Amino acid sequence: MNNNTMRMRRLRQKNFLRLLLSETNFTLDDLIYPLFVTHGRGLRQEIDSMPGIYHISLDNLISEVDEIARLNIKAVMLFGIPESKSDVGMEAYDNGGIIQESIRVIKQTIPDIVIITDVCLCQYTTHGHCGIVHNNVVDNDASLEILGKIAVSQAEAGSDIIAPSSMMDMQVLSIRDTLDLAGFKDIPIMSYSAKYSSSFYGPFRSAVDSSPQFGDRNSYQINPANAKEAIREIELDINQGTDLIMVKPALSYLDIISLAQQKFDYPLAAFNTSGEYSMVKSASLKGWIDEKKMVYEIITSIKRAGANMIISYHAKDIASWFNNELD
Ligand code: PBG
Ligand code: ZN
Numbered sequence: 078m079n080n081n082t083m084r085m086r087r088l089r090q091k092n093f094l095r096l097l098l099s100e101t102n103f104t105l106d107d108l109i110y111p112l113f114v115t116h117g118r119g120l121r122q123e124i125d126s127m128p129g130i131y132h133i134s135l136d137n138l139i140s141e142v143d144e145i146a147r148l149n150i151k152a153v154m155l156f157g158i159p160e161s162k163s164d165v166g167m168e169a170y171d172n173g174g175i176i177q178e179s180i181r182v183i184k185q186t187i188p189d190i191v192i193i194t195d196v197c198l199c200q201y202t203t204h205g206h207c208g209i210v211h212n213n214v215v216d217n218d219a220s221l222e223i224l225g226k227i228a229v230s231q232a233e234a235g236s237d238i239i240a241p242s243s244m245m246d247m248q249v250l251s252i253r254d255t256l257d258l259a260g261f262k263d264i265p266i267m268s269y270s271a272k273y274s275s276s277f278y279g280p281f282r283s284a285v286d287s288s289p290q291f292g293d294r295n296s297y298q299i300n301p302a303n304a305k306e307a308i309r310e311i312e313l314d315i316n317q318g319t320d321l322i323m324v325k326p327a328l329s330y331l332d333i334i335s336l337a338q339q340k341f342d343y344p345l346a347a348f349n350t351s352g353e354y355s356m357v358k359s360a361s362l363k364g365w366i367d368e369k370k371m372v373y374e375i376i377t378s379i380k381r382a383g384a385n386m387i388i389s390y391h392a393k394d395i396a397s398w399f400n401n402e403l404d
Pocket of ligand 2: 197198199200206207242243
């Protein structure tokens with residue numbers, strides 16, 4: 078059959094046809110909103126490197142989460158800024174730590190919102206690495222024990238999903254065992270399985286003061302040049318019992334999202350990171366781009382690549398755009 082007369086434009090003529098033919102859609106149910114919680118009182122301070130995103134103190138957390146819930150966002154991911162740092166990152170597993178307190182505050186008043194907690198050490202350690210440092214080297218196995226403690230303390234406070242992000246080998250296996258032993262068999266793990274050593278974390282690191290004080294994260298995060306290695310990381314996490322997998326960052330790694338989606342029948346999250354957010358936000362503040370259109374295009378592309386859920390600093394913006402469209 079000769080198809081040379083096929084006219085693709087036939088189906089693009091009318092808006093309702095275009096809508097009918099849309100292959101990819103997203104809703105607020107697909108989005109997870111990151112929150113930065115800090116000690117102190119009365120704080121709601123905009124983060125320099127991330128316009129529109131705030132450091133929020135515990136006493137302001139409820140009004141913030143209440144607004145998020147009213148906007149119809151179903152899940153938040155918590156990041157804490159500790160009172161003080163130590164070599165082993167003690168506050169990360171302190172029952173009275175910033176994350177543990179935040180979880181309790183939210184669960185008491187807004188129990189239905191899903192709370193996902195990042196399990197890592199970099200915000201909490203003096204050296205800024207994601208694990209325990211011995212002789213200037215990040216000690217994998219010594220770190221596992223602490224990561225387990227962090228996970229259990231978050232579960233005890235009421236976290237719904239534990240998200241290990243330190244990229245230590247065997248972290249999923251070790252955290253799963255520790256959670257099970259502590260009686261948290263039903264708490265799922267969302268592993269940052271394919272986490273790249275990326276410049277797209279820059280604004281986040283200045284927001285939470287977590288830059289490594291010596292060296293870099295190249296000895297534990299993935300080289301951006303590698304795809305097969307990411308697939309092996311995901312495979313290992315699945316074998317260790319992770320419930321959900323993640324690719325991070327999102328936009329420069331759409332190929333990895335797509336590969337992971339084809340290869341693994343696992344719920345797949347993508348982290349649309351701080352750098353990706355700040356690029357769009359700053360260009361939008363300059364008036365150089367149409368922010369709403371660009372964000373819709375970005376989120377659609379991440380879903381089209383195969384992510385089931387997207388962690389996005391734009392979630393609140395998206396929710397208010399949706400609400401305005403309904404008016
Ligand atoms: C902790 C962590 C980081 C991010 C999420 N969890 C930073 C890093 O690995 O340096 C980055 C989030 C973002 O850039 O939005 N390890
Ligand atoms: Zn870290």
